[in-house]
Amino acid sequence: MSHQLLKGKKGIIFGALDEKSIAWITAIRCFEEGAELLLTNAPVAMRMGEINKLAEKVSAPVVPCDVSNAADVEQLIDKALEHFNGGFDFILHSIGMSVNVRKGKHYTEIDYPNNQKTLDISSMSLHRVLATCMKKNAINEWGSVVALTYIAAQRVFPDYNEMADAKALLESVARSFGYHYGVNKQVRINTVSQSPTRTTAGSGVKGFDGFISYAEKMSPLGNASAQDCANYCVTLFSDYTRMVTMQNLFHDGGFSFTGVTQAVIEQMEK
Ligand SMILES: NC(=O)c1ccc[n+]([C@@H]2O[C@H](COP(=O)([O-])OP(=O)(O)OC[C@H]3O[C@@H](n4cnc5c(N)ncnc54)[C@H](O)[C@@H]3O)[C@@H](O)[C@H]2O)c1
Numbered sequence: 001m002s003h004q005l006l007k008g009k010k011g012i013i014f015g016a017l018d019e020k021s022i023a024w025i026t027a028i029r030c031f032e033e034g035a036e037l038l039l040t041n042a043p044v045a046m047r048m049g050e051i052n053k054l055a056e057k058v059s060a061p062v063v064p065c066d067v068s069n070a071a072d073v074e075q076l077i078d079k080a081l082e083h084f085n086g087g088f089d090f091i092l093h094s095i096g097m098s099v100n101v102r103k104g105k106h107y108t109e110i111d112y113p114n115n116q117k118t119l120d121i122s123s124m125s126l127h128r129v130l131a132t133c134m135k136k137n138a139i140n141e142w143g144s145v146v147a148l149t150y151i152a153a154q155r156v157f158p159d160y161n162e163m164a165d166a167k168a169l170l171e172s173v174a175r176s177f178g179y180h181y182g183v184n185k186q187v188r189i190n191t192v193s194q195s196p197t198r199t200t201a202g203s204g205v206k207g208f209d210g211f212i213s214y215a216e217k218m219s220p221l222g223n224a225s226a227q228d229c230a231n232y233c234v235t236l237f238s239d240y241t242r243m244v245t246m247q248n249l250f251h252d253g254g255f256s257f258t259g260v261t262q263a264v265i266e267q268m269e270k
Pocket residue numbers: 014015016017018020021022023041042045065066067068093094095096097121148149150193194195196197198199200201202203
C-alpha cells in the first residue's frame with residue numbers, strides 16, 4: 001500500500017535495531033511512501049550488522065551515532081546535510097535505554113549516575129538532536145519530528161521503573177522545543193505514545209507478557225501494532241498534519257481513555 005505521502009521528503013530514522021524495532025518498520029513504510037532516508041543507531045547496536053539489511057532495503061546510508069555523545073550528533077547532522085545535499089524534512093527518535101533496568105535495580109533503589117545516563121540517552125538526546133539541527137539550520141520549514149513514548153509518563157506502571165520519568169522528560173522536551181522550533185522555522189515536534197509492542201526494548205520490561213495481554217484486554221481496538229505505529233508516523237511526517245505540534249498523541253487502541261472493559265470485568269469475576 002503506497003500513497004506517496006512522503007514523496008520528495010527526506011528524513012533521519014534513529015533506533016532500528018532489528019526487524020521488530022518500531023524504527024525498522026517505520027523506515028520501510030516511509031521508504032514505500034516515497035521518502036529518502038538516512039539510518040542511524042549507536043555504534044554498539046550496529047555490531048550485530050542487522051541494520052545493513054534494512055539499509056539495503058530502503059537504499060539508505062547508515063551513520064553511527066551514540067546520541068549521548070555531542071560530537072557524534074554533530075557529525076551525524078553534518079553527514080545528513082551532505083548526503084541530502086541540504087536540509088531534511090523529518091526525524092524519527094525511536095530510542096530508549098534504562099541502565100538501572102538492565103542492572104536489575106528496583107525503582108526505589110536506583111543508582112543516580114546510571115539514572116543520569118538513562119535520562120541522557122532516552123530523553124535529553126531529543127534536545128541534543130534538535131539543538132544541533134537548529135544550530136546548523138538542518139530541518140526544512142514545516143519539517144516534522146516524532147519521538148516515541150509510553151503512557152507510564154502519565155500513569156504508574158510499577159515495573160516501567162525509571163523509564164517512566166525518562167518518558168515524562170522526553171514529552172516535556174518535545175513540548176518545550178516544539179514551541180521554539182515552531183516559532184523559529186515552523187518545525188513541528190510531537191510524541192507518539194504507543195501500545196506495548198514486542199521488541200527488544202519492550203521485552204526488557206519486567207512481566208512484559210502479562211503487561212501486553214492486560215493492555216490488549218483494556219483497549220477497545222486492541223493493542224496497536226508496530227506496523228500501525230509506522231503508518232501513524234508516516235501521517236505525522238506528511239503534509240496532512242502540518243498544524244499538529246507540541247502534542248503527546250496516544251496511539252494505543254483507546255487504552256488511555258478506557259476505565260475498564262467487559263473483558264477485564266469477566267477476567268476479575270473468574
Ligand atoms: N516496545 C514497546 O512496548 C514500546 C511502547 C511504547 C514506546 N516505545 C518506545 O519506542 C522506541 C523504540 O523502541 P522499540 O520498542 O522499537 O525497541 P528497540 O530496542 O528496537 O529500539 C530501541 C533503540 O534505541 C537504541 N539506542 C539505545 N541506546 C542508544 C544510544 N546511546 N544512541 C543511539 N541509539 C540508542 C537501540 O540501539 C535501539 O535501536 C523507544 O523510545 C521505546 O521506549 C516502545
